[in-house]
Amino acid sequence: MSGGLIDKHRNADGTVDGLGVMADLTNRPRADMDALWAEVKANHAKLQACRRHDFVRPAGIVPINAKLTCRACDGWASPSDARWYDLGLAHASRYPAGQEGGSC
Template sequence: MANGIEALANLTGLPESEVQRIADEVRANLARLNACGAHTFVRIEPAPPTRPKYRCEACGGAVDHHAYRWYALGLEHARGGAQS
């Protein structure tokens, strides 16, 4: 049975080294986000209008627009400003 990196390389046609680099980048981003005490996200520019990304000014971690929206909604709920 192939390992995950090998399987993804075979599926995508990317070299294993590139798949490994991407996996390492994703793990590092997740570690930054998980270690951060309080995110302050700003939109990364330039970004496609339909798929913006956001970077935390505190930790440098990045999220897509869905994660950002849910994080912002959670903050709003915590402040008592959003209706369920």
């Protein structure tokens, strides 16, 4: 199959320019996608360099699309990702690596 959106953004080496696809799908300028990708990469670098996250939890109901900021690195994560991170820390402290796990 050819001529579709994906083929429109196929690179010479066969890979796909995902940012070009996103720009077309959202009807936003390519520059917006480039800026979004730069933001994602910068946030990822902050999170990867952080020794231990401490995500700020706003009071009340947190919207599903909220960005919870880490006090330590200023990176952000979704409420769901932050929750799983916290749960992983709790489990790791209860069941250190190499030891038999238990139920939650």
